[in-house]
Amino acid sequence: MKRKNASENFELIFNDFVDYLMPELVPYEASLYLFLLRNSLLRDGTIQIRIGKRSMAQGYGTGSRGKKTNYTHMTRVISGLEVKGCLRVGNTTREGTLYTILLPRDIPLVKEHITNIKISSEDEDDYFTDPKKRQILFERDNWTCQYCGELVSQDNATLDHFVPQSKGGAHSKDNLRTACLVCNGVKSGKSFEEAAPAILCSITQRQKRSQ
Numbered sequence: 001m002k003r004k005n006a007s008e009n010f011e012l013i014f015n016d017f018v019d020y021l022m023p024e025l026v027p028y029e030a031s032l033y034l035f036l037l038r039n040s041l042l043r044d045g046t047i048q049i050r051i052g053k054r055s056m057a058q059g060y061g062t063g064s065r066g067k068k069t070n071y072t073h074m075t076r077v078i079s080g081l082e083v084k085g086c087l088r089v090g091n092t093t094r095e096g097t098l099y100t101i102l103l104p105r106d107i108p109l110v111k112e113h114i115t116n117i118k119i120s121s122e123d124e125d126d127y128f129t130d131p132k133k134r135q136i137l138f139e140r141d142n143w144t145c146q147y148c149g150e151l152v153s154q155d156n157a158t159l160d161h162f163v164p165q166s167k168g169g170a171h172s173k174d175n176l177r178t179a180c181l182v183c184n185g186v187k188s189g190k191s192f193e194e195a196a197p198a199i200l201c202s203i204t205q206r207q208k209r210s211q
């Protein structure tokens with residue numbers, strides 16, 4: 001079980017990395033970030049690693065074809081990651097420098113991305129607050145109360161939350177139905193099952209009155 005949770009966690013980290021972080025990094029930064037993550041979190045579950053630039057350069061692949069470690073290059077890549085908030089550089093000892101690696105969700109650039117995506121998708125789904133989107137739903141329902149079948153107009157049309165907001169119902173187009181003032185008042189705050197008898201009763205009374 002514990003193992004499953006851990007792998008789900010890695011999946012999330014990996015998805016965040018691919019979706020949000022990688023586009024912000026140059027390829028060298030991306031591969032160094034993955035190298036550090038592989039040798040810290042994925043190896044022993046911590047997000048800290050003490051390592052020298054030489055081992056780092058060898059490990060993440062700039063040392064291919066026997067090229068000598070280029071310290072200027074390493075320093076540039078590390079400071080690139082630091083500036084982008086992906087890691088924190090700690091003290092340096094004989095064994096190397098201490099790096100704290102931030103997981104994608106903790107990196108400001110990624111956080112910003114995720115928040116922006118949330119906000120825009122919430123806006124898109126809000127058919128309750130936006131007057132133009134309300135009109136779309138009234139049109140969809142042919143300006144007819146979805147409970148009693150009465151025609152409604154610009155003056156008295158309302159939108160009812162089929163699953164009430166108090167029970168987690170969203171401002172989404174699927175959860176909103178055109179309703180007359182009376183039906184909306186009767187149903188207010190209740191699920192359809194709870195409100196159905198009262199709605200039926202109200203419809204019958206109105207029919208009697210109009211006869």
Ligand SMILES: [Zn+2]
Nearest residue numbers: 145148180183
């Ligand atoms: Zn109605």
